[in-house]
Amino acid sequence: xxxxxxxxxxxxxxxxxxxxxxxxxxxxxxxxxxxxxxxxxxxxxxxxxxxxxxxxxxxxxxxxxxxxxxxxxxxxxxxxxxxxxxxxxxxxxxxxxxxxxxxxxxxxxxxxxxxxxxxxxxxxxxxxxxxxxxxxxxxxxxxxxxxxxxxxxxxxxxxxxxxxxxxxxxxxxxxxxxxxxxxxxxxxxxxxxxxxxxxxxxxxxxxxxxxxxxxxxxxxxxxxxxxxxxxxxxxxxxxxxxxxxxxxxxxxxxxxxxxxxxxxxxxxxxxxxxxxxxxxxxxxxxxxxxxxxxxxxxxxxxxxxxxxxxxxxxxxxxxxx
Numbered sequence: 001x002x003x004x005x006x007x008x009x010x011x012x013x014x015x016x017x018x019x020x021x022x023x024x025x026x027x028x029x030x031x032x033x034x035x036x037x038x039x040x041x042x043x044x045x046x047x048x049x050x051x052x053x054x055x056x057x058x059x060x061x062x063x064x065x066x067x068x069x070x071x072x073x074x075x076x077x078x079x080x081x082x083x084x085x086x087x088x089x090x091x092x093x094x095x096x097x098x099x100x101x102x103x104x105x106x107x108x109x110x111x112x113x114x115x116x117x118x119x120x121x122x123x124x125x126x127x128x129x130x131x132x133x134x135x136x137x138x139x140x141x142x143x144x145x146x147x148x149x150x151x152x153x154x155x156x157x158x159x160x161x162x163x164x165x166x167x168x169x170x171x172x173x174x175x176x177x178x179x180x181x182x183x184x185x186x187x188x189x190x191x192x193x194x195x196x197x198x199x200x201x202x203x204x205x206x207x208x209x210x211x212x213x214x215x216x217x218x219x220x221x222x223x224x225x226x227x228x229x230x231x232x233x234x235x236x237x238x239x240x241x242x243x244x245x246x247x248x249x250x251x252x253x254x255x256x257x258x259x260x261x262x263x264x265x266x267x268x269x270x271x272x273x274x275x276x277x278x279x280x281x282x283x284x285x286x287x288x289x290x291x292x293x294x295x296x297x298x299x300x301x302x303x304x305x306x307x308x309x310x311x312x313x314x315x316x317x318x319x320x321x
Contacts, residue, residue: 003045006311009304010053013067017049020071024118031103035111039078039099048073048178051203051312055182055196058297058305065126066185073178075119076139080146080174082112087146088233130184138177145169154234156256160241167208168201175204195296199309202293207316209286212237214321216273231269234262238285239278240269247276286317 007014025036049070056066084090085098086105092098100108116139123135149166152158179200183193215230216239230237236244236259243255251272258264273279290313300306 003047003050003315006308006315007050007054009308010050010057013053013057013070014046014050016067017046017053017070017074020067021074024071024075024122027114031107032111032114035082035099035103035107036078036115038102039082039111040074044074044078046074047207047312048077048174051175051200051309052178052182054305054309054312055179055199056186058300058303058309059183059186059188059192059196060301061182061186063185066182068122068125069131069181069185070178072119072122072135073174073181075115075122076135076142077174079112079115079119080142082108082115083146087150088229090229128184131181134177134180134184138173141169141173145171145173149235152236154260154262156236156244156259158236158241160238163236163238163241164205167205171208172201172204175207176200192300195299198296199293202289202296203313203316206286206289206293206313209238209282209289210317210319212239213279213282213286214319215239216270217279231258231266232262234259238282239273242278242281243273243276246278247272251276283317290314290317 004011021040025033025040027033027036052070052073053066081093082099085093086100086108090098091101098108099111119135123132126132145166145168148162149170152162152166176197177200179196180193183196186192188196212230215237231240240255240259244252247255254265254268254272258266258269293313294310297306297309300309
């Protein structure tokens with residue numbers, strides 16, 4: 001199932017979120033508008049805003065603040081992408097040059113800061129301390145995840161547990177916050193709010209683990225990134241960690257050297273991963289997370305919105321980009 005089909009029940013809501021995004025990107029500083037338009041217009045999947053909208057609707061929300069908060073989480077996500085690409089020295093994202101490659105590192109970092117501060121201006125408009133607490137905590141944990149990932153770079157001794165902690169902090173936490181915010185807006189019960197947070201955390205983890213798989217099994221054109229980028233940056237992702245656990249001594253040496261140096265025979269590493277059970281193992285771990293997400297919201301009222309949330313889990317683990 002394609003994302004447009006998956007998000008069909010919230011198509012009108014998504015259009016309103018896009019309108020909010022465009023309106024709130026306005027600035028008297030031309031370069032801010034230019035770079036923000038460049039990165040926002042890059043064709044991102046808008047998954048976090050969509051999850052927020054679907055959870056809100058699944059829990060019966062009928063107000064308007066979900067559009068504002070959906071834009072907030074997209075701004076926070078976009079800011080992290082701007083900063084990530086500078087830290088990783090990335091030149092390609094979503095099939096085109098990164099903002100830092102086009103406009104320079106300094107401009108990208110500063111516009112990322114603008115998007116962060118603009119998101120906090122917007123969240124204050126809800127007048128909800130609970131909303132502000134969730135988003136403030138989430139942005140802090142995401143920053144911790146960035147630092148944890150930095151500590152893992154070029155370290156072949158990173159364990160699966162350490163890696164999954166980075167995933168939950170750096171990637172899954174904003175999915176979790178998006179779903180939890182929706183439950184708060186909808187006036188959900190504590191159990192429903194906890195279920196929403198669990199759903200977002202698990203679905204976000206599954207999504208990242210499949211990204212790890214696609215880095216070695218997908219096509220560069222479809223993925224919009226260079227295959228093996230994580231390896232070249234010295235990042236030990238789960239397929240690599242698995243191969244270090246179960247590979248032959250020669251394969252383990254090959255991977256260990258590549259992680260330590262951020263270079264080496266990528267084709268040989270990719271071949272070794274495909275010859276082992278590393279990709280199947282990572283897919284299985286993603287499936288566990290997706291199944292847990294489905295279980296978390298199984299008690300929500302039956303609706304097209306809940307169905308889309310359930311189908312998103314299947315999409316997350318079966319996609320090819």
